[in-house]
Amino acid sequence: MKIGVDATGVFGPKTGIEHYIVHITKHLLEIDHRNEYTIYCRNEIPSELEPRAKNVLFKVLEFRNRKIFQQTHLPIMNTCDKIDLMFFPGNSFSLFCPCKFILTIHDIFPYVIADYLPKYNSDAHIDRVNTYYWKGMSRWGCSKSNKVIAVSESTKNDIVRVFSADHDKISVVHEAVTGSFHPVRNENRLNEFKKKYALPEKYVLCVGTGTHKNVQGSIKAFQKLKKQKRSTLKLIITGSKSNIRNEVLDLIQTTKIQNQVMLWGYFPAKDLNLLFNTAELLLFPSFYEGFGLPVLEAFAVINEIGASS
The missing domain is CATH 3.40.50.2000 (Glycogen Phosphorylase B;)
Known part of the structure; x- marks a missing residue:
């Protein structure tokens, strides 16, 4: 055939x-x-x-x-x-x-x-x-x-x-996590990765910028997290910058966290595993998902995940 x-x-x-x-x-x-x-x-x-x-x-x-x-x-x-x-x-x-x-x-x-x-x-x-x-x-x-x-x-x-x-x-036919997602324990490798991309020491990760991904929800959750822990956490949002609507940018401005949010755009696929490994938390408050693969990818490397039910 x-x-x-x-x-x-x-x-x-x-x-x-x-x-x-x-x-x-x-x-x-x-x-x-x-x-x-x-x-x-x-x-x-x-x-x-x-x-x-x-x-x-x-x-x-x-x-x-x-x-x-x-x-x-x-x-x-x-x-x-x-x-x-x-x-x-x-x-x-x-x-x-x-x-x-x-x-x-x-x-x-x-x-x-x-x-x-x-x-x-x-x-x-x-x-x-x-x-x-x-x-x-x-x-x-x-x-x-x-x-x-x-x-x-x-x-x-x-x-x-x-x-x-x-x-x-x-x-x-369910999706699955590829073998490229796994815990990395080598501190030198993790630190070199952060230096390569000038990443903050501690950050929360938000993956995806489509409307259904609820980026506003991630920003609001991040703001509450900052108030509770009073930490030096930053928020990194990855995904197409063209999908980010004015409502998201306005929310960043009104909450006065411009210096704490990084709109990254697409992150190189070969380094996604290290991006997850160096994150403190994955925020994934999506309104709707067909599968929600980033949650499984995070489970492979991160202990803490904040997701919508």
Whole structure:
């Protein structure tokens, strides 16, 4: 059988879904040496997918707009490559996929959180378009795919409840922590890591800046923690800076903790384990998660976690 994998979502800094795409593809190729695989990549082959097995063909593609590519060029390539089964591991798929396909849905939070959609203005227009696109992908994917993978029972229940999807069509395959997350006891290594990134001596970590991640909640919890312990703690917020809304910046200003909050942006994936190891606490008061992998990653290395139930 010829199996295709859409890995074109892996491009630039990796978020949770990009890490999922890379690692599920990596382990799939490690255990299956019988079927033939064609992996569609954007611009380059992810380093995690080396070395190449004999039954694997990588196709490196260059394009500007992934949505247009996925809906136009990819189905044509699937036909030319005589793909029997496509695997779309990143929430979206080709509407005109010429063969059977499996889709992973990580969450459907735009449907679950009513106020997620930003109010219309020029800055929010792209967010609004993207949100409608991903909402359509989730709903149509449940009806058009031959099989749906949900990353948790919670996600499966949401899909069935919101889309009235066929319960038997959805299989739950839980996410897991990679071996790169583990306790580090070498103090010299930890100190060198802090010096490398000019990190504070003690800090609380907040991972993710999407609206559903409740960054405001992390800031408020951090402020209370500071008042209780009167410590020199700092707050480090990692994730896309473009997702940080004015409400978050205003809250930082009004609480007068500008000098105690670091908006880091994306942190290099190779050093995430050390970032977790040197943190005093992970704050994760998310409104909604399909799985909530950062909590498991923190459990592997941190003793204290503050999360929403």
